[in-house]
Amino acid sequence: xxxxxxxxxxxxxxxxxxxxxxxxxxxxxxxxxxxxxxxxxxxxxxxxxxxxxxxxxxxxxxxxxxxxxxxxxxxxxxxxxxxxxxxxxxxxxxxxxxxxxxxxxxxxxxxxxxxxxxxxxxxxxxxxxxxxxxxxxxxxxxxxxxxxxxxxxxxxxxxxxxxxxxxxxxxxxxxxxxxxxxxxxxxxxxxxxxxxxxxxxxxxxxxxxxxxxxxxxxxxxxxxxxxxxxxxxxxxxxxxxxxxxxxxxxxxxxxxxxxxxxxxxxxxxxxxxxxxxxxxxxxxxxxxxxxxxxxxxxxxxxxxxxxxxxxxxxxxxxxxxxxxxxxxxxxxxxxxxxxxxxxxxxxxxxxxxxxxxxxxxxxxxxxxxxxxxxxxxxxxxxxxxxxxxxxxxxxxxxxxxxxxxxxxxxxxxxxxxxxxxxxxxxxxxxxxxxxxxxxxxxxxxxxxxxxxxxxxxxxxxxxxxxxxxxxxxxxxxxxxxxxxxxxxx
Numbered sequence: 001x002x003x004x005x006x007x008x009x010x011x012x013x014x015x016x017x018x019x020x021x022x023x024x025x026x027x028x029x030x031x032x033x034x035x036x037x038x039x040x041x042x043x044x045x046x047x048x049x050x051x052x053x054x055x056x057x058x059x060x061x062x063x064x065x066x067x068x069x070x071x072x073x074x075x076x077x078x079x080x081x082x083x084x085x086x087x088x089x090x091x092x093x094x095x096x097x098x099x100x101x102x103x104x105x106x107x108x109x110x111x112x113x114x115x116x117x118x119x120x121x122x123x124x125x126x127x128x129x130x131x132x133x134x135x136x137x138x139x140x141x142x143x144x145x146x147x148x149x150x151x152x153x154x155x156x157x158x159x160x161x162x163x164x165x166x167x168x169x170x171x172x173x174x175x176x177x178x179x180x181x182x183x184x185x186x187x188x189x190x191x192x193x194x195x196x197x198x199x200x201x202x203x204x205x206x207x208x209x210x211x212x213x214x215x216x217x218x219x220x221x222x223x224x225x226x227x228x229x230x231x232x233x234x235x236x237x238x239x240x241x242x243x244x245x246x247x248x249x250x251x252x253x254x255x256x257x258x259x260x261x262x263x264x265x266x267x268x269x270x271x272x273x274x275x276x277x278x279x280x281x282x283x284x285x286x287x288x289x290x291x292x293x294x295x296x297x298x299x300x301x302x303x304x305x306x307x308x309x310x311x312x313x314x315x316x317x318x319x320x321x322x323x324x325x326x327x328x329x330x331x332x333x334x335x336x337x338x339x340x341x342x343x344x345x346x347x348x349x350x351x352x353x354x355x356x357x358x359x360x361x362x363x364x365x366x367x368x369x370x371x372x373x374x375x376x377x378x379x380x381x382x383x384x385x386x387x388x389x390x391x392x393x394x395x396x397x398x399x400x401x402x403x404x405x406x407x408x409x410x411x412x413x414x415x416x417x418x419x420x421x422x423x424x425x426x427x428x429x430x431x432x433x434x435x436x437x438x439x440x441x442x443x444x445x446x447x448x449x450x451x452x453x454x455x456x457x458x459x460x461x462x463x464x465x466x467x468x469x470x471x472x473x474x475x476x477x478x479x480x481x482x483x484x485x486x487x488x489x
Contacts, residue, residue, distance in 0.1 A: 002033060010037045055086065055094050064100050071095065116286025118145040119178040119213070120229040121167065123158055126237070130246045137252075139236060141260075142170040143229045144178060147279035148269040150232055152240075152260035153253050156354055160188045164207050164297035165334040172294065173261065174280075176287035177212040182226055185217045195219040207297070212288035235264075249354050298338075301330040307417075313337055315357040318349050382416040389419070390428055396435040403440055414442055422449055 006027055013023050020038070024031045059082070060074070067073040075091050078084045120143045128137055138158040142151045151170035155162050171177050185194050189204040198217040200208070208215050218225035240259050246252040265277040303311045305325045310317040313330055320328060320339055328346075331338040339346045349361050383401075387394040400415075401408055419427045430449045439445065 002029060002037070007037050007040075010034055014038050055084070055091070057094075057098055060091075060094055060098060061100060064095070069100075113146045114286075115146045115283040116178055116288075118180050118182060119143060120145060120182045120226045122184060122226060122229050122233075124233045124236075126154070126241065128154065128241060128246065128252065130252055131248050135249075137249075139233065140166045141229065141232055141236070142167065143226075143232055144174075144276075144280070144283070145228055147283045148228070148274060148276040149174065149280055150260040150264055150276075152236065152256045154249065154256060156249070158188075160201070160204070161297065161299050161332075162334075163188050164204070167207075167211065168294070168297055169334075171211055171290055174287075176284060176289055178287060179213060180216045181208065181213050182216050182218055182229075184226070185220060189215050190217055193217075210294065212290060296333055299332040301332055303328055303330050310360070311339065314351070316352050316359045316361065319360070319362045321346055321363060382412050386412065386416060386419070389424060392428060392432050392435065396431045399435060399438065400440065406440055411440075411442070415445075418442075418445065418449075426452060 006029070009027060010023055010029075013026070014020075014034075018026075020031050020034045024034050027034075055078075063074045063077055067077065071088065071092055075086060075088055078086050078091070121141070123138045123140050126137055126139050127134055129135075130137075135156065137154040137156055140153050140155060140158060140163070143149070151173060153166055153169070155166075167181075183189055185198060189200055191199045191201045193199050195217055196219070200215050204215065240256065244255060246255065265280075266275065268275060301313070303313070304327055305311050305320050307325065309320050309322070311320050311328060311330065312318075313332065318337065318339065329340040329343070331340060331345075333351075336348055336350045338348045347363060352359055352361065383397060386397050397412070400406065400411055422430070426449055429452050430445055433439075433448055433452075434445055439448075
């Protein structure tokens with residue numbers, strides 16, 4: 001389309017005596033167009049508007065009621081059922097004129113970028129190829145609204161503990177915190193309520209107070225309140241992930257940290273071309289400095305030491321000093337664990353990388369104790385070995401696997417360990433009696449084995465003959481299954 005300025009230029013050049021060919025060559029338009037513009041004296045022709053499309057008001061009111069007020073569904077019915085080629089904007093205009101459209105949503109209030117006033121946090125799922133395999137990870141990003149600084153990390157699982165760990169690392173890296181951290185209405189930090197009425201989880205409220213800020217949930221359906229944060233995830237998708245290879249999750253987070261706190265801080269941001277590193281130097285005086293020593297977040301886990309002196313943490317086994325069994329406390333940090341007894345730290349181990357399972361971590365510089373081979377075996381392998389012992393043991397394994405509410409895999413591992421200690425003869429006699437009376441307790445199995453080892457004659461329990469005929473007794477239940485059909489009405 002030839003603009004009004006170009007039409008005016010054609011007419012003025014023609015008045016100056018410039019040929020039509022030269023005008024067409026100079027303005028890069030056809031000679032026929034030059035001829036038409038000269039004939040019209042350089043003026044724009046009056047626009048030819050199609051007649052205004054009018055829809056039946058009664059039809060619109062009926063469709064509005066049938067479709068629950070959804071304009072898109074009304075548009076589909078008009079096109080499919082009534083053969084009316086209506087545009088969406090035309091339909092909404094008619095609805096507004098009739099006064100039956102919903103209320104017009106207000107624009108989000110623009111919040112001024114004041115230094116030190118606000119930071120934003122959110123997560124977004126990403127499908128990333130790590131170590132040759134595709135993993136669905138959660139990207140966690142913290143964003144300073146004024147200076148545009150970012151801190152990015154990826155997590156296989158992102159829960160409340162990892163949220164505290166991430167915010168702690170980000171704020172300790174900056175050394176400062178803004179007054180408010182804007183988040184969505186996530187249950188990781190929110191206890192109840194929405195938006196400005198949200199009440200934070202006491203645990204997260206204490207965490208925020210220790211780090212010098214407060215959580216603030218944006219209004220529902222107003223995620224553009226964190227427009228800078230949401231835009232940052234698009235930058236991660238289009239600028240960080242493409243063209244990069246990641247050998248492991250640790251390598252991914254190392255590159256993410258280098259990209260977000262290195263390259264992006266020196267890159268101009270927005271229309272103003274703001275440099276985040278330079279803007280942060282100005283914003284620093286308005287931020288809250290963090291204490292010089294701030295303890296890292298941790299999880300308190302209660303664990304039992306097994307018979308071999310190991311404690312299980314995240315599907316791996318860590319050696320505990322001493323030979324005694326009992327309860328210990330495990331302080332699970334982001335990258336290491338601390339084993340405690342009686343509120344005193346005993347030993348500290350680095351956590352094995354994510355995805356590593358069924359590995360044994362021993363104390364450095366100590367002689368190796370008995371290696372619990374059963375910890376390395378899957379329950380499937382132990383099940384196969386137990387079934388090969390005898391038909392009686394195989395039948396007991398079937399009973400265990402069919403028992404609901406039982407940690408079956410753990411039970412089979414411990415059952416195989418007892419076979420290694422007791423021997424085949426004592427183990428077979430114990431299992432035969434346990435299967436006969438439907439015993440699913442390892443402690444009861446050990447008591448039976450001790451009595452059999454002492455050649456104690458174990459009497460059969462006295463059971464009412466009528467009780468033995470009941471299917472519940474034969475299946476190992478204490479009572480018959482109640483008849484709940486009377487509650488159907």
